[in-house]
Amino acid sequence: MNTKIDETGDFKPAFNDGGLIAAIAVDHVTKEVYMMAWMNKDALIKTIETGIVHYWSRSRQKLWKKGETSGNVQHVKSIKVDCDQDALLIEIEQVGGGACHTGRKTCFYRELDITTKKLKFS
Amino acid sequence: MNTKIDETGDFKPAFNDGGLIAAIAVDHVTKEVYMMAWMNKDALIKTIETGIVHYWSRSRQKLWKKGETSGNVQHVKSIKVDCDQDALLIEIEQVGGGACHTGRKTCFYRELDITTKKLKFS
Numbered sequence A, B: 001m002n003t004k005i006d007e008t009g010d011f012k013p014a015f016n017d018g019g020l021i022a023a024i025a026v027d028h029v030t031k032e033v034y035m036m037a038w039m040n041k042d043a044l045i046k047t048i049e050t051g052i053v054h055y056w057s058r059s060r061q062k063l064w065k066k067g068e069t070s071g072n073v074q075h076v077k078s079i080k081v082d083c084d085q086d087a088l089l090i091e092i093e094q095v096g097g098g099a100c101h102t103g104r105k106t107c108f109y110r111e112l113d114i115t116t117k118k119l120k121f122s
Helices: A003-007 A039-051 B001-007 B042-049
Strands: A021-026 A033-039 A056-057 A062-065 A074-081 A087-094 A111-112 A119-121 B021-027 B033-040 B056-057 B062-065 B074-081 B087-093 B108-112 B119-121
Touching: A021 B033, A033 A039, A033 A056, A033 A087, A033 B021, A039 A056, A039 A062, A039 A074, A111 B001, B033 B042, B033 B056, B033 B087, B042 B056, B042 B062
Parallel strands: A021 A087, B021 B087
Antiparallel strands: A021 A033, A056 A062, A074 A087, A074 B108, A111 A119, A111 B074, B021 B033, B056 B062, B074 B087, B108 B119
């Protein structure tokens, strides 16, 4: 672990070999985790400049303004970075019903049953 | 997006090309995000079997029982998976002072100041 990175006040996001950094979106009030997706440098800059969360779509290989078609955009309330600056935590205000493409509030709607190894829907 | 994956009750974690899946650890009471790290299949199995969170250390390239030396282990309260099963959300009870190697409760202790582009410590 690079202690200089741990304690610096400089923002130096550590993009991976694919040019991406993980971004965790949480509700700014409840702190509930809604989703995890990826940003490239352009997506991060757009997010900062516009106050609307942009990701990089790995499946479509393009900049992805979350909610562009549905209107369910995510307004940025704060952006935090972790100790080694390879993950972002974005506090958001989610417009519309939910963050998940399934229509649910959160993408984490299934819990592992440790005994059966099956997923329970919540 | 694979809709079969979205709605299945089967646990089919989608490890990436490096054999890893992202794991977000949150406090089981406050829901605060403490850290994001990675698990390989062995780490996930160990986590499920023991009820203590194990990750895969990418820097050390070995199984990493969080808190093995410090005693600050993470007890599993629940394991959730996202819609496309490529991220895990682990609700934990953190033993000891904090999850971060810096001694802090959370790894996300710095917030980006949008105006100055500098990080503020919290």
